[in-house]
Amino acid sequence: MSRITEIDINQASTDVQKVVADHIAGGHRITSEKRTLLHNIIAFQALEESSYTLDGELQRLIGKRAADFYEYAISLENDCLVCSTYFTKLLQENGIDFDTFNFTDREQLLIEYGRAIAKDPKHVSDELFERMKQKFNEEEIVVITTMGVLMIANNYLNDILQVEAEEIV
Numbered sequence: 197m198s199r200i201t202e203i204d205i206n207q208a209s210t211d212v213q214k215v216v217a218d219h220i221a222g223g224h225r226i227t228s229e230k231r232t233l234l235h236n237i238i239a240f241q242a243l244e245e246s247s248y249t250l251d252g253e254l255q256r257l258i259g260k261r262a263a264d265f266y267e268y269a270i271s272l273e274n275d276c277l278v279c280s281t282y283f284t285k286l287l288q289e290n291g292i293d294f295d296t297f298n299f300t301d302r303e304q305l306l307i308e309y310g311r312a313i314a315k316d317p318k319h320v321s322d323e324l325f326e327r328m329k330q331k332f333n334e335e336e337i338v339v340i341t342t343m344g345v346l347m348i349a350n351n352y353l354n355d356i357l358q359v360e361a362e363e364i365v
Contacts, residue, residue: 199358202231211237224248228360229278229353243353247346254343257336261290262303266340267347268294269307273314276351281361302331306340313344314351 205216205226212234216226233240254263264286271279272294287294299307309328312320328337353359 197358198228198232198360199356200232200235202228203234205231205234208234215240219244222248227278227282227362229350232357232359233353243346243349247343247350250339250343250346254339257339258302258306258332262300262306263343265294265299265303266306266310267343269310270314270344270347271351273311274348274351274355276354277361278354278359279347279351285362305331309340310344310347313341314348317348 203212205213208216215234215237219230220226230240230244233243251263251267254266258266264283268280268283268287271283284294305327309320309324312324328340332340
């Protein structure tokens, strides 16, 4: 059971309802995590809106599929039920089984990097980082790493507040 109640959008303030309407108009769903964050609009914008903006940039630089694999790997390493459930559904919709999929070398490197920063960010090996530098330029590495940090923040929020995972349909 979640430690924080989810906002009832129908009973929310007009400011929250406007944020929700704008978010939906941007093509996004309102999830349990978002209904939890909507207790404070600034918190919602800091985590959700910045994540979507940065994810768009990550996808521009490395592609949507690679970005999804990277973010899913972080959620799996952090054992975040909410985010890993989200990505499981997303991959299923695209006919991808993460455990048996034949990743490109670049995708496999991103998965390894995502798992490394989620597992122990202070000890990402020099060898792994050098391989990242061989496949990605410095701008890409900064965006990849920053998106990883935001994914970890999402994972932590969900775990600490025990946000309920959405059902996979």
